[in-house]
Amino acid sequence: MGKFKKLLYLTGVFFLASALALSAGAEFAGSETGARTEARQADLDYLYTNLKERHPDIYANTPESAFLTRKAEIESRLDTDSNAAYILDLQSLVALIEDSHTQLSISSIAEESRFYPFALNWFDGQWILSAAETARQDLIGAQVTAINGLPMAQVLQRFSIISSADNQVKLRRDFRQSCNAEELYRYTGVVSGDAPLILTLRDSAGQEKDLALNATDSAGLNQLSVAKLSDARKSTPKTAQNSTYYSAMALDGNAYYIQYNKCAEDPELPMETFCARIQAALDAGRYQRVLVDLRNNGGGSDGVIVPLLMLLREELDTTGLQVTALVGEGTFSSGIINAVELQEMGCVLAGEATSGSVDHFGAVNVFQLPNSGLKAQVSSKYIALSGIFDAAAGKGVEPLIPDVVIPQTLKDYMDGRDTCVEKLLADPAGIKPENRASAPLTRSRFIAMLYDAAGSPKQTPEQLPFSDLFGIEWYLPALSWAKDSAVAAGTGSDAFSGARIMTWQEAAVFLVRTVQAINPAPEDMTGSTPPEALLAGAWDEEAIRSAWKWGLLPLNADFTVPPTRAQGEAMAEALHQAK
Missing domain, CATH: 3.30.750 (Transcription Regulator spoIIAA)
Incomplete structure (x- = not known):
């Protein structure tokens, strides 16, 4: 494909x-x-x-x-x-x-603001002191449990009044990136008057102590001697974020690694040239898997990655290469779109929850306030990936959660180890897509289930079966089969609307057409009448009654709500048994 x-x-x-x-x-x-x-x-x-x-x-x-x-x-x-x-x-x-x-x-x-001499980072589900004055470097690496007596969850809640975040991971990231600005603490009521900012810390032994901090202006801050958590690292992994738009290298004889940091064309290395280099490396090596790292991709133009997606699609189809995409807190905007596209190809996502939401407002425009000169950016459209990709079905304005959650641990960070990459390399067999049995069943996924039940007949199409496909989808062979066998004719204008949630009546029609395509002679499994909820507003009552009497529809389902993936699997299995 x-x-x-x-x-x-x-x-x-x-x-x-x-x-x-x-x-x-x-x-x-x-x-x-x-x-x-x-x-x-x-x-x-x-x-x-x-x-x-x-x-x-x-x-x-x-x-x-x-x-x-x-x-x-x-x-x-x-x-x-x-x-x-x-x-x-x-x-x-x-x-x-x-x-x-x-x-x-x-x-x-x-x-005009002042700053406190400290920084925070997030490891192991905790806030960690990651920078402080050299005189207090003994506290670096301790957990920060409260600020001025407020538990960290309440501090973030205070900061939410000035954060444009549409999810909690983005709020956490916004706070972390500005956590030493005194003006923000004053505005949100965390600190008042001339009182210092007091961090409550818990060390590895469980002992608590306070660190009182006084703010200084930027010039004074620059004069301070500051120690950082990163200074004590034993080493830096070779998969650490680099300064390029995108780069690639072999990790070992089996794994090839691509770091994609910015959704933009590198003026010094066009994406087509970059992909040609990757293709040459894959042809020359015997790699069994590719890791595509989007953990530090904050967005840009989502279309830049297209040549890479097409290259990987070809490798998936012809060599059986395993592709895993890495996401994390830094994955945002177009980086989210590209991650979901990789999922739509059948790739597994690994890493941590993203600060970007699956469905989100975007495509920004900028305007300027006439007197202050302040600039604002404002979204111009709503990008509902859940209505475009099967991989996003049932998701909404929420972080993209990877199929396999592998957080970066503090210990591995200090040891110079990339937790996610090392676990992926150590256990390739354990990296599988999340089942999401309760997720809504899309049209494309159900066709893929029926295709499997029909024996997955080999497909060699010369063109995309429907006009609204991108050419990277994991279920392309199933849709080619469905069109050629008259199981699915599309939704008009030669489109298929694969991400649309199935209705029970559509499921019945697809089931009956599949029966007709593979020419079985199913036995009647029940003489009962289909429930009224299933027949209500039927546009193909005959298909519903046939699917019901052949036992292809679940007897005890709630037909007032759309079917789930688990119910789709059950219907496909019933069809397989009926053969």
């Missing part, structure tokens, strides 16, 4: 997560309080109006009344807010959308 080529551009707009860092807001024109308040009001109105006009569904997660209440709160302190507090006020309004791609640039507050 690898010969079929079709571009996969889902977002249609180039997006980089770092875009906001490039935009800094200017201080408001006019020194008089009245002029400043008027300018702030104008920017606030402009921001809200543009969010309403540009965003595809601004009230998807938060009612309009909450926006108006928040806007009124901001207006009540326009003349008293500091510049930093006002900017965070604006971002708190944007954050109500709960869209990770829609946010205001707050980078300019760094010019």
Whole structure:
């Protein structure tokens, strides 16, 4: 099937997560309080109006009344807010959308903010102190359980007011990347007055102690002697993130590794050239598996990866190569799309939950506030991968959870080991797709089940069976068989709508057509009448009655809700037995 080529551009707009860092807001024109308040009001109105006009569904997660209440709160302190507090006020309004791609640039507050000398990281499901002043380096690696008496879960909840995160992994990542900014703690009420920031730490022996931190400006912070967790690492694994857009290398005689960090064409190494090098390496070696690492891919243009997907599809079809994709907290935006595409090819996902959501708003546009010069980016469309790919069926605005969860452990990090890669190499037989038996059954997956029940007759099509296929799907042979054998004719305009959730009536029709295609003579298994819920609104009552009497439909199913994958397997097995 690898010969079929079709571009996969889902977002249609180039997006980089770092875009906001490039935009800094200017201080408001006019020194008089009245002029400043008027300018702030104008920017606030402009921001809200543009969010309403540009965003595809601004009230998807938060009612309009909450926006108006928040806007009124901001207006009540326009003349008293500091510049930093006002900017965070604006971002708190944007954050109500709960869209990770829609946010205001707050980078300019760094010019007037102070910082605490520490950093955090996330290992083993815990917050770990990963940097501190050299005098307190004995505490580095300890678990941070609370800040100013608030458990870490409550600290994150406080920070959620200014985070545009649409899931908890993204919120955690946002907090980690800004966890030393004093202004954020003051705005969220974690710290007040001149009180220090107090971290509650628990060491490996279970002993608790406090670390009191005072904030300093950026110049003072740069003068401090700071120790980092990374300084104590024994080594760095060769699969650690590098500075390239994409790179590849052999890990050993059996495994080949591809690191894909940025959904963009490298001006020094076009993707087609890169893929030619990979093809040459695969042809020359005897690799049994390929790892595609998306753990640090924050997005870009989802279509750049197409040549690589087509290359891997060809290898899967012709050599039986095993392909595993790696995802993690850093996988976001178009990186999520590419990860789901790899799943759609039949590849297993391994690693950790992503900060990007499966279904998400995206395809951003940028606009600028007229007085402050602050820039905002706003999504222009909703990208529902669950309606495009079988691999995303039943998922929504939630992190992409890999089939095999393999977190990076703190011990392995310190030893210079890549936990995920090493476990994958050590146990290739244990890497299997998640069953997801309770997930909704899609049209494409059910056809694949019927194809297996029919004996998986060999397919050698010269073109894609339906117009809405990409050419990479694991179930392509099944759809070619279904079309050629008249089991499935599509949904119009030569499309198939493979990600659409099956109805019970569609299942009955496909089952009966499969019976007709393989020419069995099934016996009547029941003389009862199909339930009314199954017959209601039937457009092919004869197929329903035939599938029912042949025992191909489950007797005790709830026919008021769509079938699950497990029920699809049961129907396919009943068909197999009926042969």
